[in-house]
Amino acid sequence: MSYPTTPQGKREILFNAFDMNCVVHQSPGLWRHPEDRARDYNTIGYWTHLAQTLEKGLFDGLFIADVLGPYDVYGSSPEAALRSGAQIPLQDPFLLVSAMAAVTENLGFGITAGTAYEHPYPFARRLSTLDHLTSGRIGWNVVTGYLPSAAQNMGQEDQMEHDRRYDHADEYMDVVYKLLEGSWEDDAVVADKETGLFTDPSKVHRIEHEGEFFKTPGISVVEPSPQRMPVVYQAGASTRGRAFAGKHAEAVFINPPTKELAKKSVERIRQAVAEAGRDPYDVRIFAMQTIVTGEDDAAAQAKYDELTRYVDPEGGLVLMSGWMGIDLSQFDLDQPIGDVKSNAIQSTVETFQKASGREDEAWTVRQLAEWVGVGGFGPVIIGDGGSAAQQLIEWQEETDVDGFNLAYHITPGTFEDIVEYVVPQLQELGRYKTEYTPGTLRHKLFGAGDHLPENHHGAQYQLRRR
Template sequence: MSESTFPTTASGQREILFNAFDMNCVAHQSPGLWRHPEDKSRTYNTLGYWTNLAQTLERGLFDGLFIADVLGPYDVYGNSDEATLKAGTQVPTNDPILVVPPMAAVTENLTFGVTAGTAYEHPYSFARRLATLDHLTEGRVGWNVVTGYLPSAARNFGHDDQMEHDERYNHADEYLDVVYKLLEGSWEDDAVVEDRENGVFIDPTKVHRIEHEGKYFKTPGIAFTEPSKQRTPVIYQAGASTRGRAFAGKHAEAVFINPPTPDLIKATTTKLRQAAVEAGRDPYDIRIMSMQTIVTGATDEEAQAKYEELASYTDVEGGLVLMSGWMGIDLSQFDLDEPLGDVESNAIQSTIETFKKASGDDENPWTVRRIAEWCGVGGFGPVIIGSGETVARRLAEIQDETDIDGFNLAYHITPGTFEDIVEYVVPELQKLGRYKTEYREGTMRNKLFGKGDHLPENHYGSRFALRNRQLVG
């Protein structure tokens, strides 16, 4: 493994990447903490919330802001949306894409990963929105590809239920083919000539129809946008099931994972890097970001006291609402002290797999109560509590133990979580030589890999680029 396969700091040590994890809603991962007097997530529907957050993150040299999304309420728990409405668990939720341009306008280097599903919007219109966002951010955007997991979203788009889990990925594979063809294979780089003397703005011979006709989509025409800086924005993905890993190996340039223990993080990371190899790529062509929540302060004691105060605001039923949606299981039907046992799900299968593998021993199984308590501060991911120095050393240890590239940092309160990380953790990571002291120039893709703006030649999507002359149906 060469040093060039992952980012290094000026001291030559492996760099830890940071994403902030947020959602255009109230109390994203910590149900109940919207009640905390210092939490500002209630102002999610204002421009000021997002622009202030972006400036805070850029001051802390965060690599990106990762914005989650769902298209329906969490109504698996109790077979109703009553509990999720009461708890405000990811409802109401606004569009994640619309908040990015104002944040880009007040920052220079922060990148933005936006979540958008493949199930309910046609790739032709979505490719235009994605390209527009890449234009407006000057190439600082990535697309988190999701296939969907909430039955409520399927029903509200006129379906009885979602497609079966693996079929959703088959559908998404073709969806990406259409997006690649539009963004990579329709317009030549110099198609826009702006010939004022002859009155020709675009050379028609340099704009090509994609003529796509597949199982799910028929798109014959040209892309409706000219090429943006990255052409195809960075492809992000969050599925860690067996089928999800195969999808990641083929498409993903960055992956968000959320195992709760270092052993499981390492196992997932190893499988993802192997999936990249099986797709003909380098194992480090994928940047892997593990979900993490940090509670920090000036001292370990201060951080512990802060955690205990935060935990007093948690909403147990709200946690079970979220977990029911993620797992595809109505947890209201179980006794609180009942073990999870063997279940099957058509939702996020990696969530089920993770809990089975992390169940511990027979004396400490994953009961419904334990799941609820786990979700209280920080949602599904693990929590580190301590001073900036303690947290920094633990983050470095986790990276060394698991081979991840960085962390997707969920908040307990916002923007306080991120302000604390910038104040206490970032300087300590820099002292360890594990965190950047300045940004790399360029687009999101170049910041992540340092190899230019466009999809590399060994990426599946590059076969659709005009330079490779492989525009095939």
């Protein structure tokens, strides 16, 4: 495979919208902005409007994040997360998809679900059901979990050790592959009204899986969906996570705040894919990005300046503490970060200093929190549509990413602005699609059909190629 190109022969930039079924995803405090509708996250109308906006802008997908448990590293309590709304309250992402699929025809949906706390047998059925109901527009973002609170609420003292979680996830994936790829033959469903035969039993097979973590002997209860196995997304950045991505992932989400770090991350991922016996471009890599744009540069800057008035520093530290595993409540907000004794914090701040262009400043804990307040951990582009488009092109050309996971500052305004100002400029430059490719999400992303390619690990379980 290779990367997608536009009719002008130029490399195409792909877009996912990045959201979560909650009020505060990546921008703590901005739910208070008068134009923000994040509080409507628990209504169907919010999600159907968002889906239609994204399809108007020819977005490839809506990537919906999720966690199972509150952010309680900060202050060793969920209280600050509750006060700020930082990813709590939080609802199930799967239940959003049917409504959005009903009002769109092409938009894909990348749904986050963990491997740690649900058996793969019922999960595979839910995954396949959504693939049926969306005509093959589903992707699964595979996560192993990182919040201790989730493990504790599921009756465990803590999560499994990091690499052990990936061992568990590897087997989990195999069970799902076997169920969705290796149980029902393509023509098992006969639906013969004359004979009354609906499914030919000889074409439905037990998977007979018995491994270290799971024992699943029987048949799948769902008939094959358009993609059989939905597109596999993944976001692990560790050495073990990259190995998992090389083996399983078809799309990878990264969030380095600088081009230099993004380039290194992309190189490592493509290397891991090659080491797994696949083409390095058998994965689509999306970098997190936030765009603040308007009719001109001055309007965009004014919009950004206004956004910063609503930032909630405590909410930012809640998220940073959860992401980094370090309780930042023990430090004064105006304490210089150089006085904070943690190598992890130092390295994180250095990346923010580079991303913001303020490398010579002594950052405080408050400034770290405020940086997270507009768009989260990733970089922020500020400028009119032409400027934003050019910066995205530079990011792609300098880092080799395929596209961007676009986080919002306010919603749905961020995405409405991108559709109005940025997409037309990218199209004019020949770097963005002007219409959707027909077919499933996998075919839209790769142009090579609906099913897992033969060199993918999961393809060994496919019945249709035996």
